[in-house]
Amino acid sequence: MDIMKDMALPCIYSLIASIAFGVQFNIRFRHMLAAGIGAMLTQLIFTGFEISGMGQMICYFFSAAAVSVYAELMARRVHVPVNMYLVVGIIPLVPGGYMYNTMITLVSGDVESFSHQFAASVGIAGSIAMGIFAVSAIVRLLRIITRQSI
């Protein structure tokens, strides 16, 4: 495979796009770069999983989990809400292509490929949500345990 085209370029694109998204969410400049790097890491991890030949949903699940871990760690470190890094970090995972294909097959009336594309986009969105869900649940549990022990 072409490393430049398939790995480096998407990472750079997601870095730039997520910094621009940071402007839309009114994040200050000094947090923006860290958030953008989070998005870049997400894309890198996602490509890594994809190359290793895992199932698509698993790829999305683990990438979303990875970005949640990054967001939780960064938020603890600089004392900001976790949202700030998490919202920007999952941007490269959004299944824009599948959502578009769902819509376009609906317009053309091709029911068979519509149901296929619809299932894929709902499944991907679900996997991303579950990835965030899993990590946040574990972090919450850890916080409750540590607070009680003190």
Next chain:
Amino acid sequence: MEITAKELLQITSRIGSMLIEYGAEIYRVEDSIYRIAAAYGFYGGTSGKDKKIEVFAIPASLIITVNDGSEVPLTQTVRISSRETNLDRVDKLNNLSRFICVEKPDTATINKHISEICERKIYNYPVRLISYAVVGATFALFFGGTPFDALFAGLISMIVFAVSIFVNKVKPSVFFQSVIGSVVIASIAVIVSKAGLTGSFDKIIIGASMNLVPGITLTNCMRDFIAGDFLAGMYTLTEAILTAVGMAVGAASAIAVFNMI
């Protein structure tokens, strides 16, 4: 520093409604208010203390009841009708509530801090316009478009931003907002490609539509579900689904109309 129930109600309702408005998770709103109240000796739930506070928040409204041990409790309800994401102010409000818990300042100091947060600068229109264009253009490239596609996706994103400023003045629902946005995107993209300027319009539409994706609603929804705020979670989940459906409806109807012509 002791404060009265009335002052506590005024401070907490102001901070809470601002947190909801700027896109904080609902469990964070309730948690912050309970912590601020606890700093002044008001406790929630079945603590058995004389001074009590109860908070109920969903993304559309905030209800706070304070009782300082007298017979008549005080209640304030705040209806939150419009929300705009501003994570910088959420961060600063979070710092403020942490500061209140440690220092227990008087109301005048707190009100001064709140006004300072309200005056914090947001990015001006040109910067936001450029950010829309950059998002559109880079995502067109990201999903495999040509540089020409990226150029048009960027231009269309700018138009969408300009349209959304005008549309938001009448405070429409999220569904209507995303329908309008994606009708604009899809119709201009189809016109551009029918005029022979680019090969296909799909990468342009995908790239420019990324500006409308409900990213923050979905993350907030998941985090509220984990915290046990199911009502708030369902509210934001519905909002995210409606936005996505609105995007599909808008683009589909625009493309269908242009296919007929």
